[in-house]
Amino acid sequence: MWSKKAAAVAGGAIFLTLAGLIRLNYLFISAGLVMLTFVVLSSFLDVWMPNVKIRRETTSDNIFEDGTMSVKFIVKNTGLGIGFVEIYDSLPPQARIIKGSNYTLLYMKPWQEVSFEYSLKLPLRGHYHLGPVKMRVKDAFDLFYNERIEESVHSFSVFPQIEVLEEQIITSRAPKLLSGAMPLNLIGAGTEFYSLREFVPGDSLRSVNWKALAKKGKMMVNETVREDVMDVILLLDVRE
Known part of the structure; x- marks a missing residue:
């Protein structure tokens, strides 16, 4: 592609050549032809x-x-x-x-x-x-x-940048209300059924599943979902 510099040099060469022909000035003609030859040769040298x-x-x-x-x-x-x-x-x-x-x-x-x-x-x-x-x-x-x-x-x-936050930074503006025990999706003391397992010494008879005993012929106990009191903190990223 031609640059502005190449276009200016070519334009000047053509102008000098035409001016030399009109005025029969061989100096202008020679300068214009030299400049034009230089531009033409440079256009072929772009392969270098x-x-x-x-x-x-x-x-x-x-x-x-x-x-x-x-x-x-x-x-x-x-x-x-x-x-x-x-x-x-x-x-x-x-x-x-x-x-x-x-x-x-x-x-x-x-x-x-x-x-x-x-x-x-x-x-x-x-x-x-x-x-x-x-x-x-x-x-x-x-x-x-x-x-x-x-x-x-x-x-x-x-x-996101990881920062260690002090406990007092995340606080509530209003007194917290006790929401009661919440399920944690872990095995532990609770009321919601989780799974069955075989009876081991030390298990309470109150947790024995008698229907499973009658069906499988061995003692099975109920495992429940652990329930505990916990705080729920909701953080919103409102940056654009």
């Missing part, structure tokens, strides 16, 4: 642009809220071309860059390998991804360039 390969590395796949993730890019020119390379890594809207930048401009020499890195922070939990990567490769004269999008996407999760 850097052949760039990129790789992204991160410190972890998952972080906690307000945690920091470091991202490192390794950029390698796998050919003989030289030129400029622009790289932009797409980020979630909620991300905040605290060190470095997700954009860079590099001058790549043949077979050169360079790296850059940045650190970001995400304040809200959720599932996010980095990428895709937008890349622009220019020739050494910055006249022509190629653009492409690398579908290099890194998915990661942000977990």
Whole structure:
């Protein structure tokens, strides 16, 4: 693709050539033809642009809220071309860059390998991804360039931050009402039937299931769901 610089040089070359022909000024004609030849040759030299390969590395796949993730890019020119390379890594809207930048401009020499890195922070939990990567490769004269999008996407999760809360922080604004014993879905003392098991010495005869004894020919006792007094605390996450 043509850059603004290439279009300006080509336009100037055509203007000088036409002005030289009109005024019969061989200096203008020569300068215009030289500039036009330079632009045309440069357009064919775009095959000598850097052949760039990129790789992204991160410190972890998952972080906690307000945690920091470091991202490192390794950029390698796998050919003989030289030129400029622009790289932009797409980020979630909620991300905040605290060190470095997700954009860079590099001058790549043949077979050169360079790296850059940045650190970001995400304040809200959720599932996010980095990428895709937008890349622009220019020739050494910055006249022509190629653009492409690398579908290099890194998915990661942000977990809620874990904090140890003191007991007095979670309190009720009104006096608590005794709601009575609540089932805990555990075996223990209670009134709600849970399961049957075989009789063992020490079991109370009041817990013997006489119907099961008549049916199976051995003593079986009833196990019940444990009931206990407990507090129920409901926490709502109202963040957007």
